[in-house]
Structure formats: structure tokens, C-alpha cells
Amino acid sequence: MSFIVTFLNGLSLGGVYALIALGYTMVYGIAKMLNFAHGDIIMVGGYVLFVFISLTGQPILAIIIAAFLCSLLGISMEKAAYKPLRGASPLAVLITAIGVSYFLQSLAQIIFGAAPKFVIIADLGVITFGELVIPVYSVITLAISILIMIALSLFIKFTKTGRAMIAVSEDKAAAQIMGINVNTIITVTFLIGSFLAAVASVFYLLKAPNISPTFGSKPGIKAFTAAVIGGIGSIPGAMLGGFLLGIVEVFSNSVPAIAPYTDAIEFLILIVILLVRPTGILGKKRREKV
Amino acid sequence: MENVLETNNLGIAFGGLKACENVNITIKKNEIYGLIGPNGAGKTTVFNILTGVYQPTWGSFKLDGEEIKNLSQEKINQKGIARTFQNIRLFNNMSVVRNVMVGLHNRKEYKCGFFTSALRLPKHFKVEKEMRSKAKELLDIFGLLEERNNLACNLPYGKQRKLEIARALATNPKLLLLDEPAAGMNPNETMELAETIKLIRDKFDMTILLIDHDLKFVSGLCDRITVLNFGQVLAEGNISDVLNNKDVIEAYIGKQEEL
Amino acid sequence: MKDKSKFKLKHFINYIVIGAATIIFTILNFTGVLGLSEQFLLEKITIAIILAVSLGLVVGFLGELSLGHAGFMCIGAYIGGKISALLSSSSLGTGLPNLLISIIVGGIAAAIAGVAIGLPALRLKGDYLAIVTLAFGEIVKTLFLNSSDESFGGPIGLETPRYDRNHLFIIGFVLVLVMLAIIQNIIRSKHGRAITSIRDSEIAARATGINVTRYKLLVFALSAFFAGIAGVLYSFSNYRVQCTKFDYNYSIEILVMVVLGGMGSVNGSILSATLITFLQVQLASILTGDLAVLQNIFYALVLILIVIYNNAPALKGFRETHNLKTFFSKLFKKKKEDVDPSLVKDDEAKWNRIPTKINMDELLSMDVKVTESTMKPDKDKGGSS
Secondary structure (H helix, E strand, O other), X not given: OHHHHHHHHHHHHHHHHHHHHHHHHHHHHHXXXXXXXXXXXXXXXXXXXXXXXXXXXXXXXXXXXXXXXXXXXXXXXXXXXXHHHOOOOHHHHHHHHHHHHHHHHHHHHHHHOOOOEEOOOOOOOEEEEOOEEEEHHHHHHXXXXXXXXXXXXXHHHHOHHHHHHHHHHHOHHHHHHOOOOHHHHHHHXXXXXXXXXXXXXXXXXXXXXXXXXOOOHXXXXXXXXXXXXXXOOOHHHHHHHHHHHHHHHHHHHHOOOOHHHHHHHHHHHHHHHHHHOOOOOOOOOOOOOO | OOEEEEEEEEEEEEOOEEEEEXXXXXXXOOOEEEEEOOOOOOHHHHHHHHOOOOOOOEEEEEEOOEEEOOOOHHHHHHHOEXXXXXXXXXXXXXXXXXXXXXXXXXXXXXXXXXXXXXXXXXXXXXHHHHHHHHHHHHHHXXXXXXXXXXXXXXXXXXXXHHXXXXXXXXXXXXXXXXXXXXXXXXXXXXXXXXXXXXXXXXXXXXXXXXXXXXXXXXXXXXXXXXXXEOOEEEEEXXXXXXXXXXXXXXXXXXXXXXX | OOOHHHHHHHHHHHHHHHHHHHHHHHHHHHOOOOOXXXXXXXXXXXXXXXXXXXXXXXXXXXXXXOOOHHHHHHHHHHHHHHHHHHHHOOOOOOOHHHHHHHHHHHHHHHHHHHHHHHHHHHHOOHHHHHHHHHHHHHHHHHHHHOOOOOOOOHHHOEEOOOOOHHHHHXXXXXXXXXXXXXXHHHHXXXXXXXXXXXXXXXXXXXXXXXXXXXXXHHHHHHHHHHHHHHHHHHHHHOOEEOHHHHOHHHHHHHHHHHHHHOOOOHHHHHHHHHHHHHHHHHHHHHOXXXXXXXXXXXXXXXXXXXXXXXXXXXXXXXXXXXXHHHHHHHHOHHHHHHOOHHHOOOOOOOOXXXXXXXXXXXXXXXOOOOOOOOOOOOHHHHOOO
């Protein structure tokens, strides 16, 4: 019985990871860069929720504002730090992204202090089915994240912008010749990714209602790991990797003997998968032309 | 005359796609051999097999009578096949002379262990000095001596091509593979390049296999050629025979009916 | 050669400066001018220099990004610290032999880990390798965090014997000199050329016969070895080694030092490691509590600005006309003109030379790759042909 609850919790955590991983993977596929600061958008989302819930007491309003501000942050981050470096060496872009991440964390610490703040969005309680005690947030998280993933897949498959995104990720130069504005597409990608991160921050706070400046780094690194496991650049890969990692994490945490080593186990899975398949489970093989 | 390179039904498939198959090329010592064919005919793929970038799916090849199998790129280079690239690949942020010195790295006479270098034993200085003068000697042949302290990426295009050849020669190969050496050059530069390639053959007693599209360039330079089309050998032999071959004309210009 | 003497001075300037600093501080120490806090600062600076220069070897010369440098340091600190704790209870005591043995064992333990992380480095590149090194650092941290009390102290940390404060910083300086000698000798040898050739184009390096596998493993092992030594020094300079210190942020801090000093510049790394550590310690007394993060904001901004300035394709022309080198050559204009062109040193590439002819590749791809044509300092990593 407890197995089912653990599995459900794993899926729900996996859904959150998948949402964040989608941000990493889309940015990687389209802008060909790892946005190291992606996790910190979650943190910013958390603080925005904290501020607006304490100011207005209206969780829904706070969530909308958080989603809006995070998207804005994602876009301005791209414009200010990454756009000047488009075409520079990948190492330079990666280091800049690390700088942005460091900057956001430090800024949050100056404004809000290092001590955690408590944010209660809503108390959802549990549902009981006979012996099963299922936390409601798990169900909601899983349902909403699956809905968002379906919506995103439909968006990419059936809208003009979505198809342009695929084109840009396949071949930037060719897409440009076909009249696609690459800059707009990259902006849209950052917008979607940051929006997803904001949603993830809501789910995170539903689960554990405290937030600190480094709030985003752990889910960030985990989701990043998930994206790489699934094959970075691949949207189904990010979802697969997210769910896989979420389930592994929850199950590993449920066994007291190995619980302290959960992080190590997850990273070990990453290393092993990369050694077997250097571009992740669903990643495309990149054969460098000679 | 002995054969420097001998390929035996060489072929490779990527998934279901046969990039080339049944490629048989025999190159004699001191020969300049041409490999031509339309775009996508598999010419560079053959180069990549010969240099160990890809392992052949079928067949094998011999260098100087020795069968080369399952060797890494660096091992094949050490056995004696050096190459240049279609899109120039220099060590851009290193000076011209250092580019050539990297080429000299594996020569026996410049052997110098890791600890010898870390501890700066006298041998290190001796080797460094010899390598530098050898590199300068090579650069002089290619008219690059004056530019030796410039960064490789700052050289003009034609000189970058020459530097790449000099670097390949520095590894002391038995066989030199040139991948479209005349690409992007104007007629004057192309002519000069043809002279340089002949000079290399004579001065270094070198055997050369080259790819190019420019039939004029190839026919003025090569002793024999092989024509590839869709991964298959279309014709091979002396220039004049091959260029009058009906299949070759068809592959290049198309069938008469189509016109 | 005629220009030998000039050549040498430039190559030895960092030994001379650090050697002089060692002597001056030793004398100051014996006259009693140096207090405890100054000694501690000097220890920290030597540790930072070792970390920055050794990471610079991977990032600046091999061209791979490692985000797990603190992990190697962590291994060195724990293993070296444990060895020294064991030895100090034996007849050896806490003297110099103890320190030397711990340093060598700690360094070797880290080097072994370096080879272990270098193995995936053979298959993975760029972003993928960066995430693996990051994961490695976290794994190391987790393992030590969950170690038993008797072995490495778990979350409380490992108690290590402190070394005599009057001598530890001198040993630190000596280690810096030893490391500089080894790393610079290698960089300036044929092996160093092989390493930089891998950075510039791995494909061409392989085709030129360079044993890429061997050199990658070597660089990772060497870099980890010195990071491990820095860790052992750290354990001697503190009462307790706690793995929370060696987190991802610490790796980033070291990376900032390397980037700030200039990729591929040993002297730059030394200078920035010294400055940043000095500033940190000075600022720590002024900025307390959450305000201490102000300096992190400063690092972050400096990091972003420097990388953009050095790499932005749009700023290429600006960089060529406004850089330190041209600035100095303007300052010493007269002197420059006197130099006989034949005396120009062999290795010194002329960075500011503008190509006389337009690169045909760029010209041909101009219309096609509007965003990509103007940049590409490195044609290889773009990967298209």
C-alpha cells in the first residue's frame, strides 16, 4: 500500500523535475546553451510568491504575478547576458550563465537574508482511500504538470511558433533563410522555460513551504541532471528523465539505510548513463563532421 | 614499384546508408593520386576511413604492405598517414611555428619524457631547440618563415592551407592526404598550390592522395585518378582515359538525353 | 640566441616575485611584525593560488570546464587530514615529516580521483563534462557527509592537527613555487603544446598524432593532484575539515579566479587569486552577516562583464584596439620602436595583427550565417562544415 503512495509521490516530484528540465532542454535545443541560472528563476518565483502572499493574502494573484515576473526575468536575462555572446565559444556562455546564477542568489540573500522564509500558499491536506493516505498536493502537482506537458507538446507540434522552434533547433542558419526570426524564437523559448520554472516554484512551495536564496539550486541541478539523463535538447527526453529521477529520489529517500546517499545515487545514475550513451537516453547522436 | 597504399573492397555504412563500398585504390610510391567525384560521392568518407575517424564496415587497407586495422586516429598518424581537412583545422590560438612543432611531437628523434620536461633536464632544452629549428626549416620551404610568430588564425587563407600541409608533413608521413586543398582559391593561388604539391612530392619523396573538384587542377597534377560516384568507384586509371570515360562524363555533366 | 636573456626574465618573473615575497614575509615573521591574522591570510592566499593555477590548467590550457575542483580539494583535505591525524599520534608527531607525507598522500588520492573523472572526460565534452564534474563534486561531498564518526567525522567534520602557524605559510609559498615550476615547465614543453593543441582543435590534434587520451588524463590527474595538496594545506591551517565548505559555490569561486585572471594565463590566475582572497578577508571584517554577500554580487558582475568583454563577437574590433597590450605599447611607444625586429621572441604571437586578407570561409558564409559569420574564434566547436 505504501508502495503506491511512494510511487505517486515519485511521479509528482518527477512531474516538477520534468517541468524544470523542459526549460533547460528547450533553451539548450534552441539557443545551444546551458542556462545554469534556470534553477534560480525558481527561487525568484518563490520569493515573488512570498512577497505577494504576505502583501495581499491572495495566492492566485501571487501565482499570476510570479509567472509574469519570472517570464520577464528569463527574457531580460537572455537579452542582457546571453545575447551579446551568441556565437562565442560555449565555454564563455556557460561561465556567464554561472555568473548570472551566482548574481541572482547573492541578490536574493541581500534583499531577503540567508534565513529561510515561510510561504503558505494553501493547505491542501490529504485524501484517504481506506488505508491509502494520499497528499493532495501530489495529485494536483502530477495532474497539472502532465496537463502543461501535453499543452506544450501540442503547442510545439501545431502552432507556427512551435514549428519555428523545431526548425531553429535543427538548423539555425537554414531557419533564418526561411524567414524565421531567430531572436524572437529564442526570446519565446526563454519565456516558456521561465514560466515553467515559476509553476515549478509553486509546486515546490506546496510541498515544503520555506524558501531561501539557494532554494533553486538543488531542484535546478536535479532537473538539469534529469534533462541530461533524458537527452538534453529532447523534449520527451526531459519528461522521461524528470519522472525517472523523481521516482528514484522518492524511493531512495523512503529506505532509511540509503536515504542519505540519495544525491550521490542520482548523480551516479547520471554518470553511468552518460558513459553508456554520451548524449542521454533519447538524445540525438551528434557526429561531428570531419 | 612498391605500393604505399592498397585498399581492399573498402566500404562503410551508417545505419542503412552505404556511404561507400568496394573502394579499391592502389597508390604507388611517389605518386600523386587524385580522388574525384561529385558532391556527396563519399570522397571525404574514404579519407575518414583511411585516417581512423571511422572504422570500415567492410574491407581493409594496407599501408606499405602492413595491414591497418582497428587503430585510433593518432596511431594511424604515427604509422604514417597524415591529412589536411576540407575546412581548415589549425590550432588557431597557437603561433605558426608551434603549429608545426605539434606536428613534430611524435618523431623519434624528438622523444622527451614527461618528467624530463617537468624537471627541465638538459635533454628537454636540446629537444626543444632541435624541434624549433626543424619547424623553421619546414616553414621556410612553404614561405611561412616570416610569419612564424603570428597566430595561425591571423594568416591569410592560402597560407593557412599551406600551414596545414606543413603541419601534416611534420609528422613524417609515408602518405599525405589532402582534402580539397584548392577549395576557395583563385586561379593564381591554385597554380601556385599545384607547384607546391609537386615540390613536396620531389623534396620529401612523398606519396600524395588528394581530393578536389577542380578537374583542371587535378588533371595537371595527378598521375592517376579514381572517380567516385554514389560511394562506388566509377572509373580509375590515367587522367586522359578516365576523363574520356562515358560514365564519368555522365556523372559530371549528365546524360545527353537529359540535356 | 641573442634574445635569450630577455626571454628568460619574462618566464621567470613569477618565480622571482613569489620567491621575493616568501623571503620578505619570512623575515617579517621572524622580526615579529606578522600577527596571527596576517599569517592566516598568507596561508589562504597560497591555497587559493594553488587552486586557481591548477584549475587554470584544465580550463585555460586543455579547454574543458571542470565544476568539481572543490571536490578534489575535499578529497585531499580529508585524506591528508586523516593521515596527519594518524601520524601525529604516532612517534612522528606533527612536524615537517608528517606534513610532507600527508601532502603527498592527499595529493595522490585526489589525483586518482582526477583520473577517475578524466575517464568520462574522454567520452564527454563541454557541457556534458561540466555536469559530470559538478555531479562528482556533489558525490564526494555526500560521501564524506555520511561517513562514520570514527572514519571522517560525518557532518561534524574531521578534526585535524594544526601545523605551526609560524611556518605553515612559508611551506605554502614553497608549495606554490614547486607547483609553478612543474606546471609551467610542462606548459612550456612539447607536452604543453600537445595540450593546447587539443584545446584548439581536438580533431586536428588527433590527426596530427597527439595521444589525446593520455594528455587529457594527465591534465586531470595533475590538476587534481595540486587541488588535493591545497586541501591538505587547508586541513593543516584549520582545526576541522568540514565537507560543506567544498560545495559547488566554492568550485565557482575558484573558476572566477581563473576567468578573472585570463584563461590560459598562469600569472593572471596568481594575481586574481591573491587579490580576491585578500579582498575577501578584508571585506569579511567590514561586511558581516547577509551583507557579506555584496562581494558575491561583485564577483558575479565582474565574471559576467569580463566574459562578455572578452568573448562577445560584436566587441571584436574594440578588443583589438583597446587592450592592455596596446595600452602598454602606447605608453612605451618610444621603447617599442627601438626594438630590432630580429629580436622578437619566437613564441610570442602577435595577437593584435589584423589579417591582411579576408578569410574566404567567412566571406563565403557571410550571407548564410548572419549570426555566426562574424565570430567563431574557434571554427571547430561550431561543428558545421
